[in-house]
Amino acid sequence: MTRSPFPVPFGWFQVGWPGDVAPGEAKPLRFFGGHQVLWRDEDGVAHVQDAFCPHLGAHLAHGGKVVKCEIACPFHGWRFDGEGTNTLIPYSGRTNAKGRLRTFPTIERNGLIMAWYHPFGDEPKWEVPEVxxxxxxxxxxxxxxxxxxxxxxxxxxxxxxxxxxxxxxxxxxxxxxxxxxxxxxxxxxxxxxxxxxxxxxxxxxxxxxxxxxxxxxxxxxxxxxxxxxxxxxxxxxxxxxxxxxxxxxxxxxxxxxxxxxxxxxxxxxxxxxxxxxxxxxxxxxxxxxxxxxxxxxxxxxxxxxxxxxxxEGIDTSAEVxxxxxxxPAGEVGxxxxxxxxxxxxx
Ligand code: FES
The missing domain is CATH 3.90.380.10 (Naphthalene 1,2-dioxygenase Alpha Subunit; Chain A, domain 1)
Incomplete structure (x- = not known):
């Protein structure tokens, strides 16, 4: 029996406030049933991507380095751009086109960092308004x-x-x-x-x-x-x-x-x-x-x-x-x- 009939919904979701990540920093996130890296490039643009490097799975927020507008993996130095494309393998003259990082569309609006999640990677279906x-x-x-x-x-x-x-x-x-x-x-x-x-x-x-x-x-x-x-x-x-x-x-x-x-x-x-x-x-x-x-x-x-x-559909197998x-309850003033x-x- 599951806790609820619902999987993770799709939509725009807040993953932080702008001050959570400075230019050149990478922070770990845990959302949508997975792990992500939130990083800000040296031009100031925030990115949310899958945390695990497609090479051998290192976590990009634990030791990964932002290099200009790319993130470099701490394990073997592969680099990825904000679209998730592998741009450098330091010990090879080639890159790996299949070694893509899943990238979540990310915006900063109204003083929030928001990422679009869809389980099948569909593009955003609506806009977040300016308030x-x-x-x-x-x-x-x-x-x-x-x-x-x-x-x-x-x-x-x-x-x-x-x-x-x-x-x-x-x-x-x-x-x-x-x-x-x-x-x-x-x-x-x-x-x-x-x-x-x-x-x-x-x-x-x-x-x-x-x-x-x-x-x-x-x-x-x-x-x-x-x-x-x-x-x-x-x-x-x-x-x-x-x-x-x-x-x-x-x-x-x-x-x-x-x-x-x-x-x-x-x-x-x-x-x-x-x-x-x-x-x-x-x-x-x-x-x-x-x-x-x-x-x-x-x-x-x-x-x-x-x-x-x-x-991903809703479970309809149970009533409760x-x-x-x-x-436990928390302290209430x-x-x-x-x-x-x-x-x-x-
Ligand atoms: S695991 Fe990332 S470069 Fe090897």
Whole structure:
């Protein structure tokens, strides 16, 4: 029995932030059920490629050297360019055209390094958009980031977005978001919700606009208190585990101290919610046919949308897919509802 019916989905996925790798450096990555090398050439361009040299399998991020715009293997010095072509065998006058390094299309956009993964090597099927707020330092603060490793399949994490009822129970919020729209169009989803936010001055009516481009890239705009924008990126480490990276910015209020107080409060609140969600995600089963309430969120629509990203197919042999271990809960700080005394559910 597998942990979930899903293989690793295809799409654009965040593999790091630009500061993770300097020009001339190579770093190991573990994503998509494999090993990769992230390296930055001396022109500043980032590359993601399979970690193992096609000659005899050395790991290019463990001792490999960036030489101008190529990476040299630590074992016998073969070199590869950013397309994965073997450009030099130092002890031969020839190169090996078959000795190619698998190369993942890689971009840097919105202050993220993103790589396209497809199990069969298909070219990207959609673009990652520019997000205005992350390209507007005059009006938006420097980003804050958070990074988590979660032992659960991508789909279980992403399904939270469709699950409005869980907010009251897992996060003790005043009430769950009120769904105003959930549209699906190819790899895109757009969800519009109303939400009450607890604040030191009482509960404030706000909005949450969540937009996704495939399984790995979501942008969430929170309105009502102060404009806050979050890029949420789930990247599969394997079929059953994910790295989750959050990148936040807040509209500047014209006062650095206030900007940082508002930003910190918001980031802490989201961080607490992830810590609260994690033991649910890590210990839950996946039910092929859940028993839903009439007022539950748009699970069926979400699952149909998600199913398009599994090029290797979905296992349909079971009704229940159970976790393979038991995972402890993390430390949770007080939530905004608890701090500000708004009435959580009894
Ligand atoms: S294993 Fe890489 S050059 Fe030999």
């Amino acid at each position: 205005a707020e992350f390209n507007d330092p005059e009006h938006f603060t420097a980003v804050q980031t958070r990074h988590y490793t979660i032992e659960a399949p991508w789909q279980d994490l992403a399904e939270n977005g469709a699950d409005s009822a869980q907010f009251r129970f897992v996060h003790n919020t005043e009430q769950g978001p009120e769904l105003r729209g959930y549209d699906v169009d190819g790899p895109r989803t757009s969800m519009r919700s109303l939400q009450k936010f607890p604040t030191p001055r009482g509960v404030v009516d706000g909005t949450i606009d969540a937009d996704s481009w495939g399984p790995g890239f979501s942008v969430i705009h929170f309105g009502g208190i102060v404009d806050t924008v979050l890029m949420g990126c789930n990247t599969p480490v394997s079929a059953n585990s994910c790295e989750m990276r959050f990148t936040f910015t807040v509209r500047k209020l014209g006062d650095d101290a206030l900007d940082s107080t508002v930003g910190d409060a918001f980031v802490n609140e989201v961080h607490n919610q992830v810590i609260q969600d994690t033991p649910i995600w890590e210990n839950k089963a996946y039910l092929a046919r859940p028993a839903l309430a009439d007022t539950d969120g748009p699970f069926t629509k979400f699952r149909k949308w998600a199913s398009q990203f599994y090029a 897919y159970e976790p393979d271990g038991s995972y 007080p939530t905004a509802s608890q701090k500000y005394g708004s009435a959580p559910i009894a």
